[in-house]
Amino acid sequence: MGNPMKIRAANKDGVTEVKVLVSHEMETGQRKDSAGAIVPAWFITELIAKHNDKVVLASEFGPSVSKNPYLAFKFKGGAKGDKIVVSWKDNKGDTRTDEAAIG
Amino acid sequence: MNNQRRNVLKTGSGAALMGILAAAGIIKPGMALADWNKAAFDAKSMADTLKALGAASPADSKDVQVTGPDIAENGAVVPVGVSSTLPNVTMVAILIEKNPNALAASFVLPEGTEANVQTRVKMGQTSNVYALVKSDGKFFMATKEIKVTLGGCGG
Amino acid sequence: MMFQRLLVTLVGGAVLAASAGSALAQDSKVADELAKYRDALADGNPADLLEVKGEGLWSEKRGPKNASLEQCDLGLGPGKLEGAYAQLPKYFKDTNKVMDVESRLVHCMVTLQGFTQADVTKQWYSKPGKESDIEALVTFIGAKSNGMPINVPATHPEEAKMARMGEYIFYRRSGPQDFSCSICHGQEGKRIRLQDLGNLTTKEGAGFAMKTWPSYRVSQGAVWTMQRRLIDCMRQARWPEPNYLADSIVALETYLQKTATGTVMDTPGIER
Numbered sequence: 001m002g003n004p005m006k007i008r009a010a011n012k013d014g015v016t017e018v019k020v021l022v023s024h025e026m027e028t029g030q031r032k033d034s035a036g037a038i039v040p041a042w043f044i045t046e047l048i049a050k051h052n053d054k055v056v057l058a059s060e061f062g063p064s065v066s067k068n069p070y071l072a073f074k075f076k077g078g079a080k081g082d083k084i085v086v087s088w089k090d091n092k093g094d095t096r097t098d099e100a101a102i103g
Numbered sequence: 104m105n106n107q108r109r110n111v112l113k114t115g116s117g118a119a120l121m122g123i124l125a126a127a128g129i130i131k132p133g134m135a136l137a138d139w140n141k142a143a144f145d146a147k148s149m150a151d152t153l154k155a156l157g158a159a160s161p162a163d164s165k166d167v168q169v170t171g172p173d174i175a176e177n178g179a180v181v182p183v184g185v186s187s188t189l190p191n192v193t194m195v196a197i198l199i200e201k202n203p204n205a206l207a208a209s210f211v212l213p214e215g216t217e218a219n220v221q222t223r224v225k226m227g228q229t230s231n232v233y234a235l236v237k238s239d240g241k242f243f244m245a246t247k248e249i250k251v252t253l254g255g256c257g258g
Numbered sequence: 259m260m261f262q263r264l265l266v267t268l269v270g271g272a273v274l275a276a277s278a279g280s281a282l283a284q285d286s287k288v289a290d291e292l293a294k295y296r297d298a299l300a301d302g303n304p305a306d307l308l309e310v311k312g313e314g315l316w317s318e319k320r321g322p323k324n325a326s327l328e329q330c331d332l333g334l335g336p337g338k339l340e341g342a343y344a345q346l347p348k349y350f351k352d353t354n355k356v357m358d359v360e361s362r363l364v365h366c367m368v369t370l371q372g373f374t375q376a377d378v379t380k381q382w383y384s385k386p387g388k389e390s391d392i393e394a395l396v397t398f399i400g401a402k403s404n405g406m407p408i409n410v411p412a413t414h415p416e417e418a419k420m421a422r423m424g425e426y427i428f429y430r431r432s433g434p435q436d437f438s439c440s441i442c443h444g445q446e447g448k449r450i451r452l453q454d455l456g457n458l459t460t461k462e463g464a465g466f467a468m469k470t471w472p473s474y475r476v477s478q479g480a481v482w483t484m485q486r487r488l489i490d491c492m493r494q495a496r497w498p499e500p501n502y503l504a505d506s507i508v509a510l511e512t513y514l515q516k517t518a519t520g521t522v523m524d525t526p527g528i529e530r
Contacts, residue, residue, distance in 0.1 A: 006306050015217070023307045025387060028225070030203065039386070045139040057220070058211040062144040064202050066180045066223040067479045068304035075216040172295040174288060176530055177476045182298035223299075 007100035009084045016078030016102055018049060018056070020071045020086050028063040044069060047088040051078050078102050143206050149233070152198060152205040153242075158235060161242035164189065169197075169234040169247035170221065178228070178251040183207075184221030189238035192218035201230035209235075226251050289454075296528060305397055305474035305481045305526030312398025315391055321371030330366035332359065332399065343403035344523050347512045349414040356420045358511050360485050361503045363395055382502045383486050386479075393472070396483045400472045400525045407522050408468060410515035417512060420505075424513025427506055428458070433497040439510075453530060464517035470527025477530055484511055 003023035010017055022044065029041025043063040049056050049071075056075040078084075080102055087097040143155035153159055170184040185195040195218060196209035207224040218236065226232075229250045236243045316327050332342035333350070347358040353365060360382075367378045384390040412421040431438045439458070442448055446463075448455040457463035471484045482490075488507050493499050500506050 003307060003311050006310060019302055021302050021304060021307055023304075023311075027386070031386075055213055056216050058213075060139055060144075060209045062204060062206050062208065064199065064204065064207045064225045066225055068307060070182075070221075070223045070302045070304075072184075072221040072302070073210075073216060074219055077215050172291055172298060174291040174295060176292050176295050179479060180299060180476045182295070 002094065002096045005086055005088075005096070005098040007084055007086055007098055009078070009100055009102040011078060011080055011102055015074050015076055016051070016082075016084075017072065017074045018084055020047075020049065020069075022047070022069045022071075022086075022088060024067070024069060024088075024090065026061075026063060026065055026067045026069060030063075042090065042092060044088045044090045047071065047086065049073070050085045050087075051075065052082055140209070143209070144204060146206065147204060149198060149200055149205050153235070156196060156206070156209070156235065158237070158242035161235060161244040164236070164243035164245060167234050167236045167243050167245035169232050169245055171232060171247060171249055173248075174250045174252060175226065176252065178226040180223050181226050181249060181251070182221065182223050183232055183249070184219070185210075185234035185236065186220075187218040187234075187236045187238065187243070189218065189236060189243060191239045192236055193240075194235075194237040195220055196235040197222070197224060198233040198235060199224060199226055199230050200233065201228050202226065205233075299476065299528050303474050303526055303528050304479075305472070305528070308394045308397040308481050309401050309526060311389075312394035312396070315395055316398055321367065321373045323370065323372035325370050325372070327363075327366055327370060327395070329370060330363070332362055332366075339399060339402040341403050341406045341409075343400045343525075344406045345409045347410065347417070347420065347508050347515065349416045356416050356508060356512060358484070358503075358508045359396055359399060360392065360483055361508060363392065363399070364503065379502055383483070384480050393481050393483060397472050397481050397526050400523075403523045404525055405522060407520050408465065408515055408518045410512065410519050412512060412516045420509045420512040421516045422513075423506075424509035424511070427510055428513060433495055435496045437495040437497070439491065439495070458514060459517065461517060461520060464514050465521025468514055468518040469521050469524045470529065472525060473527035473529045475529050481526060482529075 005023065006021040008019045024044050025042055026044065027039050027042040029038065031039045033039050041063055043065070044061050047059040047061065047069070057073050059071065061069065082102045083099055084102060085097060085099040087095060089095045140155065143152055146152040146155045153161065166189045167185070167187045170186060171182055175181040183197055185197060187195070192212055194209065194211055197207045198205045199207055202225070208222055210220050212218060212220075226249065229248070231246045231248050233244055233246045319326050329336045332339065333345055333348050334342050343359050346362065347356050349356050350362065355361075357365065364375060364378050367373045368375055378392070381388060381390045382392050384393055410417075412418050428439045429444070442450070442455050443458040443463075446457050448457075456467045458467055471487060472481050474480070475482050485502060485507055488510050489499055489502070
């Protein structure tokens with residue numbers, strides 16, 4: 001399930017800026033552990049952000065997105081108090097969803 | 104490995120995600136997005152990656168920008184982004200030429216979402232970073248070199 | 259690692275290759291670009307994730323005694339967190355010891371929650387895939403002092419003794435390289451590769467170093483506590499590594515916090 005995401009969403013001049021910080025290892029599958037064995041790839045493959053029920057961003061990640069992924073984007077049509085819901089899924093099938101209100 | 108993952112996609116939350124996207128009218132059945140674009144993420148060279156993204160020969164454009172520092176203190180966390188003033192941008196992607204697999208991330212932008220996405224990527228070494236943008240159905244690209252270094256004590 | 263070394267050589271070489279006059283300009287341009295890089299990471303510091311986790315751990319009933327840490331006294335009274343980090347290390351009557359935030363936190367986890375010291379400190383820092391509760395809790399506690407001045411006057415005789423011990427360790431040359439902390443951190447204007455080295459003997463230098471910890475270290479992909487920072491300094495000086503919570507580390511912290519006293523905390527920070 002992982003740890004909670006940190007989602008911030010703020011309105012300015014009719015545009016909502018969303019910043020998401022996700023807790024995830026994002027293992028590339030190319031790193032070796034201290035015993036010399038390859039650490040298997042483990043990374044978020046998809047991340048979707050919704051404003052109320054409308055998708056505002058659909059992302060696909062490879063393993064070269066940094067550990068604890070960060071994402072910032074902007075969309076029009078958001079109002080103060082509206083819900084932003086972010087969901088991700090990783091290559092092991094794990095998922096997590098968190099939400100925040102536009103401030 | 105991949106078969107397993109596909110099973111998860113079909114039976115598990117992948118189906119739910121597909122449902123969300125389909126309901127929102129973002130994807131139509133058969134569209135690549137719902138199934139993580141394995142071919143594009145597995146491609147090694149820039150050319151193969153672009154081909155897998157259906158963007159074989161994008162035009163260079165001054166209206167596309169790669170945002171990011173000239174020098175990154177650590178290749179494990181390099182802040183990069185894509186922005187563009189082109190009209191009707193429906194997709195952007197970030198590619199790192201000298202990484203083992205060039206494609207770092209791609210984003211589908213529904214109407215109302217600005218062509219301005221920032222994220223952070225790993226870079227194995229100093230490389231050209233490419234921003235790919237799909238505007239009015241055509242692909243455009245811009246590039247910026249980011250130097251990777253490591254300062255100070257230890258690793 | 260190899261290629262990173264090589265790149266450093268390349269970047270460094272480019273600076274050297276420039277004429278003496280423009281080398282300085284090149285240098286400051288590199289510094290400007292690195293500042294830009296750090297600024298870009300400051301908004302959305304991954305340490306914020308740990309702070310949220312630490313907040314949950316603080317109030318969660320855990321351990322054999324099924325108790326939270328909400329009655330933990332970090333020096334300002336049970337449960338008082340605001341400004342607590344900024345006034346540590348300090349002398350605690352109940353243990354008759356000068357304790358830093360980490361030794362006091364471990365003390366609380368043992369006495370309030372009933373964990374054994376060995377259990378609590380087994381994962382005192384995180385490894386890929388293995389999280390550390392201590393890291394999360396210290397990040398949370400540290401952030402509760404954000405915006406407040408560091409205040410370790412070390413007036414209690416035990417605190418004064420620890421500060422003196424810390425100062426002694428700071429200047430003491432030791433180990434196979436006959437190295438001391440002060441060789442790198444005792445003067446202005448020192449640098450290793452692209453990294454400026456702070457002068458930790460002044461309020462300004464010590465304050466700059468201490469105010470951002472605990473800090474997310476970009477090169478490690480993890481938050482480091484001050485214990486980890488200082489223990490690793492010893493490793494880099496090729497000294498034997500002290501145990502976690504060792505008196506020598508608490509002593510160094512007391513010396514550095516005393517020197518930094520008056521500097522406003524800005525944590526969690528983001529460092530190289």
